[in-house]
Amino acid sequence: MSQQVRGVIARGKGEPVSVETVVVPDPGPGEAVVAVQACGVCHTDLHYREGGINDEFPFLLGHEAAGVVESVGEGVTGVAPGDFVVLNWRAVCGQCRACVRGRPWYCFNTHNATQKMTLTDGTELSPALGIGAFAEKTLVHAGQCTKVDPAATPAVAGLLGCGVMAGLGAAINTGGVQRGDSVAVIGCGGVGGAAVMGARLAGASRIIAVDIDQRKLETALRLGATDTVDSSGTDPVAAIRELTGGFGADVVIDAVGRPETYQQAFYARDLAGTVVLVGVPTPEMRLELPLIDLFSRGGALKSSWYGDCLPTRDFPVLIDLYLQGRLDLAAFVSETIPLDDVEAAFGRMHRGEVLRSVVVF
Template sequence: MSHEVRAVVAMKKDAPVEVTTILVPDPGPGEVLVSVQSCGVCRTDLRYREGAVGGGDGFPYLLGHEAAGTVESVGEGVTGLVPGDSVVLAWRAPCGRCRSCRRGRPWYCFDSRGAQRSMTLLDGTPLTAALGIGGFAELTLVAAGQAVKVDPAARPEAAGLIGCGVMTGYGAAVHTAGVRGGDTVAVIGCGGVGGAAIAGASLAGARRIIAVDTDDTRLDGALRFGATHTVNSLGTDPVLAVRELTGGCGADAVIDAVGRPETYRQGFAMRDLAGVLVLAGVPDPGATVTLPLLEVFSRGGSLTSSWYGDALPSRDFPVLVDLYLRGKFDLGALVSETLSLHEVEDALARMRAGDGGDAPRSVVTP
């Protein structure tokens, strides 16, 4: 049996997205059908619309991947989930069998699970679900491992953000950078990912957290998440500012939540000796960066990337929801507005124009 539901689909490259009726099948073995309650509008959705993800070969795309909802039904062999459970959807579901999982690094799983049955247009055309989720829909089909059970007391509009931007930023600070008590941290870009990185660094006990952005509104938001200092890089050299705020030394950890060559070079120069630079923002295809190799060698430390915050969703999502419910992590502050499915194109257009970026988040409630 298939279900006819409304959904937001990108039919072709750079064309406005459409709200159309799609077919969502009942779950097969190892799958879960989820009634979507909320889904954040992330910059990655815009990249799908522009054809910048997957080489543009997957059209039509069913957009949306930062979602929370309730389990509608489960397929054969699914354990630990029953209809009515509150879940946050993850775009990484470790297989447990690949060489990375076997080596104890499931966050780098090389065979992440996804639904095996396709959601389609009414004419049977298969849809590519964004990051294996497709959350801009009234119902979506995912692998059971993608549906992480969380406390139902969490507001879906806030909890859903954990599924992408919040996990990416928080994990970049806590898991990838390994921020510890007393550390100095600089975060470049204070959108959804950067704000979560600041919150993660604060929760980890960082002594000084320097937020760098070109927008005073986002910098004000950074203070709410735990930043101790802010730098508007439009009128100030951010590298000099960070060094002045750290006694000339630089930061123990720098998180680039923007992912542009110029911000990466700034982050490299902001590090203290033996400091870590974490790339958490997704670069544009074809972006390159040149660094002085002698400084790469002589400054020590590490240059690394954080893919989804080195997340293990089954471990991390419930923890983040608990922090939210205990008032330790104000996820609600990231939600600026709730939209209908018909307003997704407007939100993507604003994002493309640079009006407000991706934080605070617009959240779709199908």
């Protein structure tokens, strides 16, 4: 029997969100209904509201969430009612060309729930990243539920569902940061801050945080940066080179995703170094680089999708590190808010006043 819950809806491009009644159907084959306990306010949700991802309005926003499985559909064996889970938007299929080659973190055919949640008048909702977790309950594919230790605080655990995992994974999985490496992170919001933390966790010897906002640079120091560069008044390429003996960093992570910051990352790396793009550019952006520089500098230019994570592999390990006191995920939670405060939280996020606002149910 379907249920009615409260959820945050974006009805049109640029319109303020509203809290409305959402109809959640019983789970079908391969699906699960999750009682959401916490959900982070992510830039991606704002992109949905602004029409920056697609125009399939109305959207049920929210995707960075943790909660408890309430019920499962036919054929579900990986999770059961009562399991504490982090929701993810990479439910790997196990059958595509990436999966069969043993690279499931690149899965090209990830699963979402087949059924649609709706408004009370029957209007179908598009759940953000196939999740839609700014709601008291949500319907997802069972593979989008990753079981973790229930001792973790939901407001913290849910952050692995998107931004924090993207940053940690950009450093550890995509960038392959090793002990003793030098790392520079350009853009130190939530994702960039997590990349700083990931570099520290991997054992980098020098971690250079670059931003134009002094508040974010101070936060980066708390998250593990050894040095900061205020690029509003300093050439970041020259500064990074000076801090690395004139060579450039072994790994440079662009957590902004603009042509200007990507060029900075490209020229701030050492010969044969690695550039990781984890900031998301917009479709109209273009990049121009001399081809000889691409050849002569060598190394690797990588894009990081969701931190190249495999949720079943990465989430439980990171939660265990958090519970052991070795990974301060709680540092990313700037505030907890009620569901009705999401629109105001978008404003605080856009102004750079918070790392993460988290809706707590």
